[in-house]
Amino acid sequence: MSDPYFQKLFAQRIGGENYGKGAGIYKFEKIKRAKRKALADHPERHLLDFGIGENDVPAAPHVSAALGVEAVKTENRGYADNGIPEFRAAVARFMKRQFHVELDPATEICHGIGSKPILAMLPGAFINPGDVTLMTVPGYPVAGTHTTYYGGEVYRLPLLPENDFYPDLNGIPQEIRSRAKMLVLNYPNSPTGKMATVEFFQRVIEFAHQNEVVVVHDAAHMMMSYKSAPLSFLQVDGAKEVGVEVHSLSKGWNMIGWRLGWVCGNPTIVQAYADIKDNSDSGQFKAIQKAAVLALDDAEIPLATCRKYHRRLEKLVAMLQRCGFRCEMPEGSYFLYTPAPRGMGDHQFANAEEVSQYLITEHSICTVPWDDAGAFLRFSVTYEAVDEAAEDALMIETEKRLNGLHLTF
Numbered sequence: 537m538s539d540p541y542f543q544k545l546f547a548q549r550i551g552g553e554n555y556g557k558g559a560g561i562y563k564f565e566k567i568k569r570a571k572r573k574a575l576a577d578h579p580e581r582h583l584l585d586f587g588i589g590e591n592d593v594p595a596a597p598h599v600s601a602a603l604g605v606e607a608v609k610t611e612n613r614g615y616a617d618n619g620i621p622e623f624r625a626a627v628a629r630f631m632k633r634q635f636h637v638e639l640d641p642a643t644e645i646c647h648g649i650g651s652k653p654i655l656a657m658l659p660g661a662f663i664n665p666g667d668v669t670l671m672t673v674p675g676y677p678v679a680g681t682h683t684t685y686y687g688g689e690v691y692r693l694p695l696l697p698e699n700d701f702y703p704d705l706n707g708i709p710q711e712i713r714s715r716a717k718m719l720v721l722n723y724p725n726s727p728t729g730k731m732a733t734v735e736f737f738q739r740v741i742e743f744a745h746q747n748e749v750v751v752v753h754d755a756a757h758m759m760m761s762y763k764s765a766p767l768s769f770l771q772v773d774g775a776k777e778v779g780v781e782v783h784s785l786s787k788g789w790n791m792i793g794w795r796l797g798w799v800c801g802n803p804t805i806v807q808a809y810a811d812i813k814d815n816s817d818s819g820q821f822k823a824i825q826k827a828a829v830l831a832l833d834d835a836e837i838p839l840a841t842c843r844k845y846h847r848r849l850e851k852l853v854a855m856l857q858r859c860g861f862r863c864e865m866p867e868g869s870y871f872l873y874t875p876a877p878r879g880m881g882d883h884q885f886a887n888a889e890e891v892s893q894y895l896i897t898e899h900s901i902c903t904v905p906w907d908d909a910g911a912f913l914r915f916s917v918t919y920e921a922v923d924e925a926a927e928d929a930l931m932i933e934t935e936k937r938l939n940g941l942h943l944t945f
């Protein structure tokens with residue numbers, strides 16, 4: 537069959553006239569296929585899924601109940617545009633209570649339909665063709681993808697164990713610094729589990745001034761901070777002069793599907809985002825924003841989420857260590873990022889993807905491989921387990937399958 541006339545019309549950014557014809561399979565599609573094969577080949581073997589990166593429970597009952605109440609009110613029916621004052625005020629209260637950060641709700645906070653679209657829109661405020669966004673890898677790629685959509689370039693800053701999973705800002709070449717406009721960071725980091733420190737953020741602020749770049753700190757995993765209390769970029773002196781922080785209700789408050797987050801910090805950058813946003817969407821449903829006010833005012837919700845995933849990570853790390861993995865307790869996030877073994881018994885692997893495929897197809901254990909900066913496996917503790925006994929049973933079954941695999945590194 538011949539191509540439709542519009543095949544040649546597709547933009548280069550999605551592949552141009554070859555759009556949809558590539559044979560490459562993306563990582564998550566490969567995982568899905570391997571899972572299907574494992575289920576087909578071994579229907580008797582329960583799939584142990586450490587690959588899911590989404591909270592396993594719904595939002596708090598009183599928050600969902602408030603959504604039900606607000607959803608039917610006439611006053612909530614219309615476009616929310618750049619957000620309602622009640623939500624901005626609740627964010628300001630939360631930022632003050634949690635981080636002692638003072639924000640003007642009218643000018644320094646703006647909501648988004650999740651933090652993903654915020655990260656997608658921010659490059660629209662800064663990136664012209666040829667401009668550079670500095671981004672850590674492995675990481676959440678959305679700001680980088682949109683940077684390239686605008687004709688910009690992404691300069692990758694590898695997060696390596698030898699650098700404590702912080703980017704080597706000093707190693708960025710002068711030619712790149714001179715074209716860089718945005719530095720995108722994410723702590724607690726996904727997937728490495730590293731938390732930021734005040735000293736690191738101080739270096740970032742200095743770097744931003746020296747090189748005249750805007751800092752975007754992605755705080756999506758903020759409320760899962762285990763090593764110490766959650767640390768906001770905006771807590772550090774001078775942060776508001778150079779950047780913004782992007783928050784999400786998704787993870788800490790079990791509201792992934794609700795699609796709500798916010799950007800806060802420098803008022804001019806917040807306004808620039810709001811201008812791009814105003815031309816892209818008409819805001820999140822007011823009823824969702826109003827229910828989220830209850831969530832933000834309830835300090836216990838993110839604490840309970842944090843306690844649960846902390847407990848699960850401790851059990852996972854102890855079990856994997858017994859099986860020969862070289863892992864340590866992550867400082868934050870609901871992920872464990874651990875070096876992928878080079879071999880298991882007679883099986884040798886070239887990279888983490890091969891390990892992950894082997895574990896799924898041969899042992900029905902699903903993980904996510906990362907090969908961007910060394911070979912690592914990501915285990916998520918967002919698996920479904922109704923209580924602690926179910927968590928323990930999952931650990932026992934996983935240990936049974938992994939034990940005796942003779943890992944080599």
Ligand SMILES: Cc1ncc(COP(=O)(O)O)c(C=O)c1O
Pocket residue numbers: 589649650651652653676722726754756757783784785786792796797
């Ligand atoms: C590091 C990071 N940032 C941002 C997001 C986007 O979250 P949301 O759009 O649900 O707020 C995710 C989601 O997985 C993430 O892991």
